[in-house]
Amino acid sequence: MLQTRFQFLILLFFLLLPVTSMAEGVVAINSETPIDEASSIPIELGTTTSIEDALDKLDSVDVMIERGLQYLPEAKGEERTILLMYISQMVNNQTRFVNYIWSAYKSDPDILDKDQLQTLLKSLDRQYDLIDNASELLDKALREERRELGDVTAQARLKIELDIREIEFTRNKIYEHQARVITWLDQFGQPISAKRKVLELKLLQRADMNAMLIRYADNELKKLQSEQDVLGDTTEKSHAMVVQAFLLKKSTSSVSLGSTIKLLESFDVPVINFKEIWVNSSDNLDSDIYDVALIKRLLGRWVHEFSDWFYTNALKILMKIFVAGLIIFFFIYLANQVSRLMKRGLRVSKLNLTQLMQDFFSGIAHRTIIFLGIMLALVQLGIDLGPLLAGFGIAGVVIGLALQDTLSNFAAGIMMLIYRPFDVNDVVVAGGVSGKVVKLSMVNTVIKTFDNQRIVVPNKMIWENVITNVTAEKVRRVDLVFGIGYGDDIDKARQLLEEVVTGHEKVMKTPAPTIAVYQLGESSVDFWVRPWVHTDDYWDVYLELTREVKLRFDESGINIPFPQRDVHLHPTAQLMSLYDRNNPDDLAKEE
DSSP: HHHHHHHHHHHHHHHHHHHHHGGOOOSOOOTSSSSSGGSOOOOOOOOOOOOOHHHHHHHHHHHHHHHHHHHHGOOOOOHHHHHHHHHHHHHHHHHHHHHHHHHHHOGGGGGOOOHHHHHHHHHHHHHHHHHHHHHHHHHHHHHHHHHHHOOOOOHHHHHOOOOOHHHHHHHHHHHHHHHHHHHHHHHTTTHHHHHHHHHHHHHHHHHHHHHHHHHHHHHHHHHHHHHHHGGGGGGOOHHHHHHHHHHHHHHHHHHHHHHHHHHHHTTOOHHHHHHHHHHHSSSSSSGGOOOOHHHHHHHHHHHHHHHHHHHHOOOOOOOHHHHHHHHHHHHHHHHHHHHHHHHHHHSSSTTTTOOHHHHHHHHHHHHHHHHHHHHHHHHTTTOOOOHHHHHHHHHHHHHHEEEEEEEEHHHHHHHHHHHOOOOOOOOETTTEEEEEEEEOSSEEEEEEOTTOOEEEEHHHHHHHHHOETTTTTEEEOOEEEEOOTTTOOOHHHHHHHHHHHHHHSSOOSSSSOOEEEEOSSSSSSEEEEEEEEEGGGGHHHHHHHHHHHHHHHHHHHHHOOOOOEEEEEEEEHHHHHHHHHHHHHHHHHHO
């Protein structure tokens, strides 16, 4: 343990020592910058930096990477984390120095003499070997970490997956840099076929491993989800941590697979199989990952999977739909029959229910049966009714707030249902409208006016105002007024009125009609004529009696006077003076 700590302190010394010495020569080129674009990017160097200085610093970086790799096999925990950060930084420095040298060489090939070029090529070969050694050490560290994933606690599993993620992301940088080294060697005209084949083989093996890890993580997540569905809320906190660990494994493998795919594509290696797995596993994809071949392959696979699913489940689904349809059809038929029987029973019952109440009860029964049928059909289709019913409750609150006026009309309909001020076919004056009621509902009332118009009146307007039910009673009194002249015989007129009223077949004998003088008007002596009739005969009696009385009065010489006024003028001196001035005879006398 002490030896390890001592080595770690020595390592920190070597980490801190070269950083300040290299600060002057760091170039401002991103490590991801393609080598072909290096010459187009401005490079910020110290004023004393030269190609020879860059080569010396490149050699120093190689030495520091080699030292870091010596400690990597024994490093654990925080020590390994710092080492991985250190190696990644040194790799970035290598990239910057080589990009600087390449940009200078591309601008002026004579800037490097033969010895400097050989030094650079040896450094690149050494970088390739160092990176290859680093990848092997990281592979070994990964294998050791994965061996510890056997029988461990959920918290330990999550910690190991985090360590694996750290190693994998460092491997991504290592392989990317190794591919850049091969590219640099190719740019400087060096043979690269052997190195390229070795790297391609490693990248293919890594892509296979990441693809298998993605599939493995998916399968384990499905198992954990099945356990969650069975156990429900009784699952422990460790279950959630295990799920998190496998999600992390899938994410790490997906990122590594994406990095590997890009490197393989740069070497023109077919990767369509890996792309398909990556597309299905990753949430963040670059737009350039999609090409025509991949899209065709994905569409073909999806069509094939849908066809397999359809052939496997089509008969089952069609049977469910058929049974659900039969259930709905049966319940609709049952609802119609029950509603019809209820209407018939309520109509002939002794409860004396209004048409509105009959329609209300039969409608409730009809809708309840259909609702039950729909619920059973949904259960048959395999739909969980719990969330659906909860959604109905929330929707009911929202709809209630949005339809406040409609609910006010509904409340008025309830009051009309209870107190029954009128019924269908009654003649009413309600809500400012007079006519015959043709339809009642819980929200509005349809009234047909006497000139054959249909008016829909909200129940709230009806209930909040005076309601006159003209036909509520079976018997009504017809109020008529007839006038005779002051010079006519009152007894004779009364006798004629009695004969006309009692002689009409639709006038009721009981109660007896009322015929009497009730007023001495300005122009006439007025009679009250008030016979009782059945409500349906009201207007017939009213019109026929009016006509018959006029004819009989004319035959008997009894006048029906119209309003007239006598005007008497009393002469005054001024009026007589005005009269004299306008009289022609008086004017002639004056002449």
